[in-house]
Amino acid sequence: MMTNEEYKSRTARSYKLLLIFAMISMTMMFAGLTSALVVSKSRPDWMKNFQLPSSFYFSLVVIILCSVTMHLAKKAIQKGNRKATTYLLGTTLALGLTFVYFQFQGFSQLFQNHLYPVGGAGSITISFLYVLVYVHLAHLSGGIISLLIIIYNHFKQKYNSSQFLGIELGAMYWHFLDFLWIYLFLFLYFFK
Numbered sequence: 001m002m003t004n005e006e007y008k009s010r011t012a013r014s015y016k017l018l019l020i021f022a023m024i025s026m027t028m029m030f031a032g033l034t035s036a037l038v039v040s041k042s043r044p045d046w047m048k049n050f051q052l053p054s055s056f057y058f059s060l061v062v063i064i065l066c067s068v069t070m071h072l073a074k075k076a077i078q079k080g081n082r083k084a085t086t087y088l089l090g091t092t093l094a095l096g097l098t099f100v101y102f103q104f105q106g107f108s109q110l111f112q113n114h115l116y117p118v119g120g121a122g123s124i125t126i127s128f129l130y131v132l133v134y135v136h137l138a139h140l141s142g143g144i145i146s147l148l149i150i151i152y153n154h155f156k157q158k159y160n161s162s163q164f165l166g167i168e169l170g171a172m173y174w175h176f177l178d179f180l181w182i183y184l185f186l187f188l189y190f191f192k
Helices: 004-040 054-078 082-112 124-155 165-190
Strands: none
Touching: 004 124, 004 165, 054 082, 054 165, 082 124, 082 165, 124 165
């Protein structure tokens, strides 16, 4: 017969493994997309002097801060500090939404510079940028939804210093999103 602690430990390990497998599959998808970008660079219509929108630089800082605040929220709940956890989860949500804002500001900057993904004035370079950023935003929306669920569960007092699996999984996913955007940003910045 399994004890309650053994059951919780097995459940936590199972959830972490599922999340790790999901993150590995997402990483492979982005590896495929960036590989396609590498292959497409040899096209004659590839933009050689493309500059990333300045808003993407701001979004880089914001998503790193998201990862930091989510990590601090996990540490705060482990110490039993509910007030700090509430503040840090709310801050992570605000920063996540700020990241989305800066992403769309980046698209607006592209449009202002007449860089479109499709149509007569469209560019394959910009099309790739849109695909990468939109797919990352889709994964980020999953992070925001999971964060809203974590905040709801936190207010229902489902987390404490000994039960914080949801926050821990959320922190793992936000760290992954952080890593993913840093990778994409550096890839797009250096691979022109």
